[in-house]
Amino acid sequence: MSPIREFRLPDIGEGLIDAEIVRWLVDIGDHVQVDQPVVEVETAKATVELPCPYEGTVTSRVGAVGEILAVGSTLVTVEVTPERSQDVGKVLVGSGVRAVPPRSRRRVRSVPVHHAANTVVRPTxxxxxxxxxxxxxxxxxxxxxxxxxxxxxxxxxxxxxxxxxxxxxxxxxxxxxxxxxxxxxxxxxxxxxxxxIRSVRKKIADKLSRSRREIPDVTCWVDADATNLLTARDVLSSATERTGVLALLARICVAAALRFPELNSTVDTGGQEIIRFANVNLGFAAQTDKGLLVPVVHKANRMTLSQLSSEIRRLAESARSGTLTPSEMTGATITLNNYGRYGIDGATPIINHPEAAMLGVGRIVAKPWVHDGELAVRQVVQLGLTFDHRVCNGDVASGFLRYVADHIEQPLKLISAP
CATH class of the missing domain: 4.10.320.10 (E3-binding domain)
Known part of the structure; x- marks a missing residue:
């Protein structure tokens, strides 16, 4: 008799402890090949298809659509093909996990259903x-x-x-x-x-709560005249490639992080050290159906404005479609939050743990402003910087925020640099 092998929910990494079944890709009695995807699951990070490490016939499936299984739980059992039974122990369980493409992102929520004994079986x-x-x-x-x-x-x-x-x-x-x-x-x-509270929302809640518990944060504000920033956006977008306000703000934020490296850092509480990073990995807040995600532009300081703009668009689209990989949501050294798109002037951003700072940008709105010594109507934006008081004092944080404000008011020299 051919041996029966269990394929268990693998440890996908990033501290994930469970996953929700979104869609079964095989039925009982189906013949599967090595590394053939058998189930689509959703974790707190992304939706992925899990490949089975065995070749043979599916004898059981464990779990209904919408059910949450812990890492290590049995997903399917396979009656291994006789000629392959000697090789099954050599296969790395969980290898080849891949993100689900947007076209297969149709989400099925759990509903109370009765499963016949010949279609879904429970753990032994x-x-x-x-x-x-x-x-x-x-x-x-x-x-x-x-x-x-x-x-x-x-x-x-x-x-x-x-x-x-x-x-x-x-x-x-x-x-x-x-x-x-x-x-x-x-x-x-x-x-x-x-x-x-589960999946992405649970991950967000845990991270925000930890930030509030561990980081002594302070928030400071300043208003800036963004009229020239909008003009720069229109000038740079006159060509074939459109440049958005977020990309311009990202370029300015990256430059400020290089100028004030104290805020491009993290605190190692165990070693009692402040770690300053050589590169700026810029996180930016992206609202999705699952909640607020923070995609990361790695080594943003090495990119031109055009490259930065393209990468932000790509990551934002991946966030909306639910196809961000774990590496695309980790490793940020500082975060930019453009909450002005929701029509608000200001907020007190919560630092994205374990970073040391978050720059918040409110809406750009017409207001009375003294310009060249005269009262005029200008496009004004409120900037808010929340920073970890352990990495610097107020003078450094104020310098960072003033640097951002000054380059929003006079942006062309900075954003046109290579």
Whole structure:
């Protein structure tokens, strides 16, 4: 008899501990080749297709669409082709993970469904018990993630009717219990909604919370006349390639980071050292359907304005389509946040941990302004810099912000340099 091999959810890196099943690419009974993608999953970083390291026949699939599995959980079992059974141990499990192209990004959300026994099977560790109906009845074995979801929502699993194989309690069962108002302390709050924090939103929440806990941040502001910046944008965009305001701001921010390297740094709390970086890896905030992501332009200080503009456009499109790779979202040394696109003048940016500074840019709007000694209507922008007070004092941060403001008011000399 041919051996049965388990393909488990691999450690994709970047500290990810779980992934959500988006789409199955094979059915039970299908013959798969080595490195053939078998399932599409979504992590806190991106959506990827996972290739199976075995050749043979799929004998089971574990998990329904929308279900979250922990790293190391079984995804599929394969009856290995006899002539390949001697080589299966040589295959690197999880190798060849690839991002999903935009055309396959159709997202399927989990809905309560019943899976026939011949289409989806559960892990072999499931205890075959009858569905729990009474408070004192035993609970069918569920995954740690389902137990955690129940615990944080105050759900007693003994009161939940499992819809999985052999009465297994699934995530959808717990979510229905929450929606039905079965929590004892919420019987009078019929309009209360609880939304699990997971995937990208969980990663963002964890990072922002850590930034607030660990970094003694300070924010300073200045207004600048951006009239000439808009003129420069129009002049540079008169050719075939369009240059946006974000690219101009990015060029100025990179130049300021080189001029004030204290803010292009991070704090090593363990070694009690400040690490200053030779290159400027510029992160920029990009709003997507999944939340706020921060793509990174690596070695932005080595790029021309045209190259910088092209790379920002490419990364922004990848962020919107959900195809950013982990390396394209890590390694930033300073971040630019253009929140003015949302119609607000200013904010207090939260530093993107473990960086030391974030430059925030408000909307550019017509305001009264003294120009050449006379009152005039000019295009004014508010700049906000949040910085880690451990890496520098206010004079350095003020110098950085003043440098940015001065080059927004007189941009052509800087942005036309190679």
């Amino acid at each position: 560790s499931v205890t075959h018990t009858t569905p729990p109906a009474l408070a004192g009845a035993p609970v069918a074995v569920v995954s740690p993630l389902v137990r955690r979801l129940a615990r944080v929502n105050g759900i007693d699993l003994r009161t939940v009717q499992g819809t999985g194989a052999c009465g297994l309690v699934l995530r959808a069962d717990v979510e229905r219990a929450v929606a039905a108002g079965r929590r004892a302390d919420a019987v009078d709050c019929t309009e209360t909604e609880r939304i699990p």
